[in-house]
Amino acid sequence: MRRRILPLLAMFPFLLQAGGFQVNLQGNKQTGMGHLGTSFYLGASSTYFNPAMMGLGEQKFNLELGASGIIGTVAYQNQQTGITETTDNPVGTPGYLYATYKINDKLAAGLGIYTPFGNAVNWGEDWSGQNLIQDISLLSVFIQPTLSYKLNDKLSVGAGLTYVVGVVDINRAVPAPIGNDNSVNLSGDATGMGFNAGLHYQATEKLSIGFSYRSQVDIELDEGEANFSVADALETSFPDQGFTSELPLPSTTTLGIAYKVSEKLLVSVEASMVDWDAYESLDFDFDNNTASLDDSENPRNYESQIIIRAGAQYMVNEKLTVRGGAYYDPSPIQDDFFNPETPNTDNLGLTTGLSYNVSEKFVVDASFLYIYGFERESEYEPEGFGGKYKARSYIPGIGLNYKF
Amino acid sequence: MLPAALLMGCEPEFDDVEFNQGTADFSTTVAVGNSLTAGFQSNALRREKQLVSFPAIIAEQLKQVGGGAFTQPLLAEGVGIGSAGNAEFGLAYSTNCAMETSLAPAPIAAQGQIDQISNPATFVGADGPFNNVGVPGAKSYHLGFPGYATLNPFYGRFANPSDPNETVVAAAMRNNPTFFMLWIGNNDVLGYATSGGSGVNQTGNPNPATYGNNDITDPTAFAGTYQQLIGALTATGAKGVVANIPDVTSIPYFNAVPIGTDAVDATTAAQLNAAYAAYNGALDNAVQIAAAKPWIDFSQAEADSRKISFTGGQINTFVVLDPALTDLTDTAYTNVNPAFAGVIQMRQARPGEKLILTTPGDSLLCAMWGTAKPIPPQYHLTAAEIDSISTATDAYNNTIRNIASTEGLAFVDMASILNRLANGGVTIDGITFNADFVTGGAFSMDGVHLSTRGYAFTANEFINAINATYGANIPKVSVGDYPNIEVTN
Numbered sequence A: 001m002r003r004r005i006l007p008l009l010a011m012f013p014f015l016l017q018a019g020g021f022q023v024n025l026q027g028n029k030q031t032g033m034g035h036l037g038t039s040f041y042l043g044a045s046s047t048y049f050n051p052a053m054m055g056l057g058e059q060k061f062n063l064e065l066g067a068s069g070i071i072g073t074v075a076y077q078n079q080q081t082g083i084t085e086t087t088d089n090p091v092g093t094p095g096y097l098y099a100t101y102k103i104n105d106k107l108a109a110g111l112g113i114y115t116p117f118g119n120a121v122n123w124g125e126d127w128s129g130q131n132l133i134q135d136i137s138l139l140s141v142f143i144q145p146t147l148s149y150k151l152n153d154k155l156s157v158g159a160g161l162t163y164v165v166g167v168v169d170i171n172r173a174v175p176a177p178i179g180n181d182n183s184v185n186l187s188g189d190a191t192g193m194g195f196n197a198g199l200h201y202q203a204t205e206k207l208s209i210g211f212s213y214r215s216q217v218d219i220e221l222d223e224g225e226a227n228f229s230v231a232d233a234l235e236t237s238f239p240d241q242g243f244t245s246e247l248p249l250p251s252t253t254t255l256g257i258a259y260k261v262s263e264k265l266l267v268s269v270e271a272s273m274v275d276w277d278a279y280e281s282l283d284f285d286f287d288n289n290t291a292s293l294d295d296s297e298n299p300r301n302y303e304s305q306i307i308i309r310a311g312a313q314y315m316v317n318e319k320l321t322v323r324g325g326a327y328y329d330p331s332p333i334q335d336d337f338f339n340p341e342t343p344n345t346d347n348l349g350l351t352t353g354l355s356y357n358v359s360e361k362f363v364v365d366a367s368f369l370y371i372y373g374f375e376r377e378s379e380y381e382p383e384g385f386g387g388k389y390k391a392r393s394y395i396p397g398i399g400l401n402y403k404f
Numbered sequence B: 001m002l003p004a005a006l007l008m009g010c011e012p013e014f015d016d017v018e019f020n021q022g023t024a025d026f027s028t029t030v031a032v033g034n035s036l037t038a039g040f041q042s043n044a045l046r047r048e049k050q051l052v053s054f055p056a057i058i059a060e061q062l063k064q065v066g067g068g069a070f071t072q073p074l075l076a077e078g079v080g081i082g083s084a085g086n087a088e089f090g091l092a093y094s095t096n097c098a099m100e101t102s103l104a105p106a107p108i109a110a111q112g113q114i115d116q117i118s119n120p121a122t123f124v125g126a127d128g129p130f131n132n133v134g135v136p137g138a139k140s141y142h143l144g145f146p147g148y149a150t151l152n153p154f155y156g157r158f159a160n161p162s163d164p165n166e167t168v169v170a171a172a173m174r175n176n177p178t179f180f181m182l183w184i185g186n187n188d189v190l191g192y193a194t195s196g197g198s199g200v201n202q203t204g205n206p207n208p209a210t211y212g213n214n215d216i217t218d219p220t221a222f223a224g225t226y227q228q229l230i231g232a233l234t235a236t237g238a239k240g241v242v243a244n245i246p247d248v249t250s251i252p253y254f255n256a257v258p259i260g261t262d263a264v265d266a267t268t269a270a271q272l273n274a275a276y277a278a279y280n281g282a283l284d285n286a287v288q289i290a291a292a293k294p295w296i297d298f299s300q301a302e303a304d305s306r307k308i309s310f311t312g313g314q315i316n317t318f319v320v321l322d323p324a325l326t327d328l329t330d331t332a333y334t335n336v337n338p339a340f341a342g343v344i345q346m347r348q349a350r351p352g353e354k355l356i357l358t359t360p361g362d363s364l365l366c367a368m369w370g371t372a373k374p375i376p377p378q379y380h381l382t383a384a385e386i387d388s389i390s391t392a393t394d395a396y397n398n399t400i401r402n403i404a405s406t407e408g409l410a411f412v413d414m415a416s417i418l419n420r421l422a423n424g425g426v427t428i429d430g431i432t433f434n435a436d437f438v439t440g441g442a443f444s445m446d447g448v449h450l451s452t453r454g455y456a457f458t459a460n461e462f463i464n465a466i467n468a469t470y471g472a473n474i475p476k477v478s479v480g481d482y483p484n485i486e487v488t489n
Helices: A015-020 A028-032 A051-056 B054-065 B168-173 B187-194 B219-233 B266-292 B300-306 B338-342 B361-366 B383-407 B414-422 B452-470
Strands: A061-068 A071-077 A084-086 A095-102 A107-114 A119-122 A135-150 A155-173 A183-202 A207-214 A217-229 A241-249 A252-260 A265-274 A281-286 A296-299 A305-315 A320-329 A347-357 A362-380 A385-403 B029-033 B089-095 B101-107 B132-134 B179-183 B239-243 B319-321 B346-348 B410-412 B426-428 B431-433
Touching (some): A028 A385, A051 A095, A135 A183, B029 B054, B219 B383, B239 B452, B266 B338, B414 B452
Parallel strands (some): B179 B239
Antiparallel strands (some): A135 A155, A207 A252, A305 A320, B089 B101
8 A cells, every 4th residue: 555645644632531641530539539439429420430329419419510730741752862852731621510419219310511531732843753743632521411210229220321522623744745844733523422321239338339331432523624734835735624533432341349447438449441442543534635645544453451440538527538549540552553642651540639528518629640651662653653651640630519 | 558769750751862882983983985975965966965964964973972073075055066067956846848837856056066066276175084075976996096086076176185196985094984884886887777778787897997987887896896995994993884785776766757658549549550550560571581681680579579559548658769679770671671771779668667767758748759759768778778787786785795794894785775665665753755756755856866854764774784783872863853855936
């Protein structure tokens, strides 16, 4: 197969956070304890973590909202040239809003709005991997209406639909043989649909088990805009145009167990299987192909991974609860297919957090997550770009709860 | 419980990559060779391109592993100077005979910096010795030839003013080098190839003094010359790296112009076939004449291979003149039929044969070259000529590889590297290079010499070879840091 001047305009950013540095930040209480919360109730954020639990709270109405600031840096070192380059990422600020309402003792309804894929990687215009990616930014919003039903005192189930809206903006250099500042901006809106479901089983007073499934969401970008900024001589080869693309956000299956050691202390462990096998390649379909600009198929060949989480919370007094936890999140990216657009190392997350009951109705949460990205030496073989990568992230977050 | 080290350092950081010289000593490095070593690009030597000659790129990297200063005989700032007095070629819009405008290589100025190779006041020899003694046009046997400075102004302009007979190798050795790079031999076949095989294949004649400029150097003479060059360069203990010779048919100069056309429709094909009917008939007639005259030879097989036929709507190879064909204007034929005076040595080209880059495009497009008129032989490489070139190249390359191995020198297999470019290309840091003319990125606008990025890529290949042989770790360059050509109008 003949390679084109612009070999593969292969990029789609929605995976940045999920495989990327899998920063799950869908609830500050959960984040504080290793981002687990599938097997025990922590408020309205159950809408996301396990919809079966939405009716397990004491109050009729629960409202929860929060946000985090992602301060993350990835470093790259080319072992051949010795050059080290680092990202200059803007601070990402994903947030969430959950509301649940107990219709009766058995049935509860909820709505979750959260941003599980929202971040930015900026390697700079002139870095050595500019032909793969210069910068990428993404804002996505998941909207999830949900119902839960208490089958009996021990067993609850829940399910919801997810509607996903995303906005993406990507810049990369165009490696054409003429001219020296050729680049393309790719932008567009994408939508997708999915569902989630959960099961919660209170085995004993102390032991509870939770299971949740979040389906794969196929994100479709139907009206992307590709705007080329190329030397005059290349304008007919790279006309501004539309494009379409599609990307699977993989399903996640989580099983968790929580144990109340005492009235004050709860410990929990979880395992999440993220079905990254679904992400085999990224097809990119331009409206106007030219001799220099072909549609492309870009291998990703991600591999499914299991994330292990452990955490605990301790009620210091009536007002204050403190939390801590850790997780290990292995990268789904094989060493031959590691693209700096999604520079995902194996990650260890260390977390801490607290909740402070300002009043009966009003609680403030805070969390802090530190992500240590293990060094890896990898290549994106199709583009001949590789080296060592290392990542660090610092993510403070704050959440507010109101219940009555 | 967790290692404290995990939490240290706010930013991800790496230790510096450790580079070293291994068992080599790069403190005084010299580069010996031809135009490729000099940094020639796009039909000219030009100061801004000399600065990114592949030896200069390597020398800059060697500074991280003990390399010293690397001086080059730089031209004055300007538009460059080529062997025809021309300026460097750029890429400019031009309009052809069919009034189609497209980008094509063209000189960036009406005239090159002729004073740089003709006016002794501009010569830089007094600034020597130079670490880069690459001489455009040099063949293997020129490097050790006393008096070459008077024959080749590209050497004359930087030759030792106090010793006008100093050889190129001696000029390099004046540096007392600890390390050398040698890439020579390309011109020992290239002149023959770029002239459409108009020179002589001197295989079997070991005396270069009798050669013309477009001849193929005798492989035995090449081997002797090469051994002497290596002997001279290693005489004071220097280590080095040598590179072999690319197959000329892998370079764009011989692939940019197709060997046939798909522009002949059925009507034109019928007209052409009618026009060539007399020629085709004469060929059969010549067979009969030759059969009756045992002292001449013209076989039916040659007659059939020369017959010209066009089919509408498909690719037809061009009609070419081939002086290797039997001359039917000989009296043996014209005495029988005077019309044989017009039966010229022509045939259709065969797949695998080449037209050179400078074949006049307008003549092909608008003057019926290759269809109604045969293409002159200086633009055409026949299969036999290609075979002569590759046989000689293979012999040179055996010599280079064997001597490199015997002497323990690093060896760069540029032949297979350029073959990879010609067959699918190489992708580095998201940039795909191949040997396509202009669009391939690796070659300059002359279709023979590399582009700046092509030279940077070559520098990395040399570094690979040096690292492998001497246990060194020399940093490579990011090829993408070097500029592409820009359109000049």
